[in-house]
Amino acid sequence: MSNKAEVIVIGGGVIGTSVAYYAAKAGKRVVLLDRGDIAAGTSGACDGFIIMQSKNPGPHLDLAMQSAALYRTLAAELDYDIEYMPCGGMIVAESEKQAQLLQGLIAKQKQAGLQVELLPIAQARQSEPLLAADLWGAAYCANDAQVNPIRLAQGFAQAARRLGAQIRPGVEVQALLEENGRVCGVKTGQGELRADYVVNATGVWAPTLLSPFGIELPIKPRRGQILVTEPLPPMLNHVLLCACYLIAKYHPEELDPTDRQHRLGVGLAVEQTAHGSLLIGSTREFAGFDRKTTLAGIEAVAQHARRILPALAKVNIIRTFAGLRPHTPDGLPILGPVEGLPGLIMAAGHEGDGIALAPITGQKVAEYLK
Amino acid sequence: MEGVKLTGALSAAEAASVFPPNERAERGPVAVIECVQQIPCNPCEKACPFGAIEVGPDITNLPRLDLDKCQGCGLCLSKCPGLAIFLVDASKSATEALVMFPYEYLPLPAADEIVDGVDRTGRFVTKARVVKVDTGAQREGTAIVTLAVPKQYMHDVRSMRLVAPGEVFLCRCCEVSETEVRQAVREGAKTVVAVKMRTRAGMGLCQGRTCRRLISRVIAEETGQSPADILPPTSRAPVRTLSLEALAGGDDNE
Numbered sequence: 001m002s003n004k005a006e007v008i009v010i011g012g013g014v015i016g017t018s019v020a021y022y023a024a025k026a027g028k029r030v031v032l033l034d035r036g037d038i039a040a041g042t043s044g045a046c047d048g049f050i051i052m053q054s055k056n057p058g059p060h061l062d063l064a065m066q067s068a069a070l071y072r073t074l075a076a077e078l079d080y081d082i083e084y085m086p087c088g089g090m091i092v093a094e095s096e097k098q099a100q101l102l103q104g105l106i107a108k109q110k111q112a113g114l115q116v117e118l119l120p121i122a123q124a125r126q127s128e129p130l131l132a133a134d135l136w137g138a139a140y141c142a143n144d145a146q147v148n149p150i151r152l153a154q155g156f157a158q159a160a161r162r163l164g165a166q167i168r169p170g171v172e173v174q175a176l177l178e179e180n181g182r183v184c185g186v187k188t189g190q191g192e193l194r195a196d197y198v199v200n201a202t203g204v205w206a207p208t209l210l211s212p213f214g215i216e217l218p219i220k221p222r223r224g225q226i227l228v229t230e231p232l233p234p235m236l237n238h239v240l241l242c243a244c245y246l247i248a249k250y251h252p253e254e255l256d257p258t259d260r261q262h263r264l265g266v267g268l269a270v271e272q273t274a275h276g277s278l279l280i281g282s283t284r285e286f287a288g289f290d291r292k293t294t295l296a297g298i299e300a301v302a303q304h305a306r307r308i309l310p311a312l313a314k315v316n317i318i319r320t321f322a323g324l325r326p327h328t329p330d331g332l333p334i335l336g337p338v339e340g341l342p343g344l345i346m347a348a349g350h351e352g353d354g355i356a357l358a359p360i361t362g363q364k365v366a367e368y369l370k
Numbered sequence: 371m372e373g374v375k376l377t378g379a380l381s382a383a384e385a386a387s388v389f390p391p392n393e394r395a396e397r398g399p400v401a402v403i404e405c406v407q408q409i410p411c412n413p414c415e416k417a418c419p420f421g422a423i424e425v426g427p428d429i430t431n432l433p434r435l436d437l438d439k440c441q442g443c444g445l446c447l448s449k450c451p452g453l454a455i456f457l458v459d460a461s462k463s464a465t466e467a468l469v470m471f472p473y474e475y476l477p478l479p480a481a482d483e484i485v486d487g488v489d490r491t492g493r494f495v496t497k498a499r500v501v502k503v504d505t506g507a508q509r510e511g512t513a514i515v516t517l518a519v520p521k522q523y524m525h526d527v528r529s530m531r532l533v534a535p536g537e538v539f540l541c542r543c544c545e546v547s548e549t550e551v552r553q554a555v556r557e558g559a560k561t562v563v564a565v566k567m568r569t570r571a572g573m574g575l576c577q578g579r580t581c582r583r584l585i586s587r588v589i590a591e592e593t594g595q596s597p598a599d600i601l602p603p604t605s606r607a608p609v610r611t612l613s614l615e616a617l618a619g620g621d622d623n624e
Contacts, residue, residue: 037558037559037561037563037564037567038567039567040563040564040567044567150567154567154568169558170558170560227614227617229614230575230611231574231575275544275570275573280614292606293606293607295607298607298617299617299618299619302614302615302617302618302619303618303619305614305618306614306615306618312614313613313614313615313618314613314614314615315613315614316611316612316613316614317608317611317612317613317614317617318574318575318577318608318611319577319606319608320606320607320608321606
């Protein structure tokens with residue numbers, strides 16, 4: 001292999017492949033390295049939500065809305081079916097209290113230019129008939145969508161390769177190389193590789209490469225367990241979240257530690273994939289790097305799904321899986337140059353927003369690589 | 371249990387009743403109208419530019435073919451809504467006959483490809499060579515395939531099945547073919563999970579119980595390893611499919 005590139009991207013998930021694509025599109029000579037394979041980590045073990053109304057108004061929502069705009073033409077641009085569906089989304093409120101929480105968020109989102117509507121349950125059920133009749137209602141946003149994350153990463157990787165990028169799975173980066181205070185490349189199991197810029201897009205594994213420099217990245221793996229149903233005829237019209245998801249994400253202090261569902265951070269997230277299976281999630285637990293599913297986690301997710309969508313009681317579950325979301329304390333990803341370590345660009349820590357933010361992350365990070 | 375009414379396919383006696391005398395087929399191409407049920411249908415009558423097919427004013431009549439007027443042009447094949455008309459030609463060689471039939475499956479075969487010639491019920495009869503695949507505009511979307519078969523089978527072969535390796539499905543749940551799996555391995559997928567990520571093989575109802583060994587074998591063949599060295603896929607609960615409410619610990623949870 002050539003041992004000099006302009007940009008080395010570490011990590012072949014949706015973020016790394018997106019960075020590789022946008023950097024290659026900007027004319028950079030890019031090498032992407034992954035110790036495993038494309039989408040072998042978190043991007044191959046998550047759902048495909050591109051949901052706007054779960055984002056906090058401010059930079060978080062602004063980025064998400066720019067990303068949503070990129071998604072509309074992305075499949076054509078990549079010349080790859082990423083199974084993008086602009087289906088709209090609902091966040092379900094079980095109670096008046098949850099509805100008030102949504103109402104507060106919606107008011108701020110409207111100011112930021114996102115149209116979200118709070119629908120009483122009778123109205124919500126007109127377009128999503130499987131919702132339980134005794135829920136309070138749902139917030140509806142037409143801009144929410146879904147995508148297949150595995151195909152997204154593969155589409156980015158293939159398009160980057162067509163633009164001249166080298167995509168190299170099976171190459172593990174062991175350390176960052178530093179010269180005169182600047183990151184100048186990486187040490188891999190197959191030798192050293194030098195570049196003007198190194199992008200760290202290794203998600204939950206990102207802190208490891210920085211600790212030798214005395215930098216402790218505040219990224220922690222948060223496990224999400226998801227159930228997969230048998231392929232079913234079309235039965236959901238939107239991607240669905242429930243307000244518990246937002247509470248677990250933004251107001252963990254509101255959770256009741258004596259309640260198992262709260263303790264596991266269960267908030268419903270349901271989508272029907274292009275192949276008919278429903279993905280039903282998810283827990284939000286700190287369990288280290290353990291990617292196994294647990295009986296307690298599966299049971300809690302199933303109970304919550306049955307509460308929100310009683311019609312799913314009889315559907316068959318064929319698999320469960322778990323992925324590690326890169327959690328940060330403020331809920332925002334860590335993007336851009338690292339103070340005191342020029343040459344290194346961060347693109348990690350998206351937690352549950354990696355799919356929604358993947359295109360804009362790649363585009364913004366590519367702008368740093370001048 | 372025999373006959374089109376009971377099985378959907380003509381019995382031997384029914385087929386013999388509509389087949390023209392062998393001498394006629396030896397003289398040149400001729401239509402074989404395998405229509406033995408009196409149903410209200412007559413597009414074949416208008417389809418023939420030579421007036422060789424007659425149904426008459428009562429459209430439930432069975433069509434009658436004038437063997438002398440029939441020129442073997444085959445235009446009627448595309449007009450029969452029941453795909454019941456064929457063309458047989460035994461004049462081209464001493465040993466082979468040509469059989470033409472409508473074929474509405476994809477992928478289409480290619481000329482000179484060797485395929486399985488099958489009978490009216492889909493059973494294998496003989497290996498056959500594809501002579502022509504006609505997808506012209508006058509065929510209105512239904513391809514007409516011409517096969518060369520040993521003459522003794524011209525009464526039996528009425529369709530075909532591809533035998534290309536690409537048609538072997540390794541993953542039956544997600545319909546992933548052997549060709550697709552080999553392609554994925556050549557593009558760098560060296561484990562069962564990597565093949566799954568690229569092709570969906572193993573993501574279906576059986577969760578790889580049927581295909582994982584077959585896929586391991588293909589990876590081993592392609593990479594020169596022993597199948598025992600190929601990493602198995604990750605196993606996850608449930609071992610068998612379970613309803614959501616059973617997982618939730620509901621009333622039906624026995």
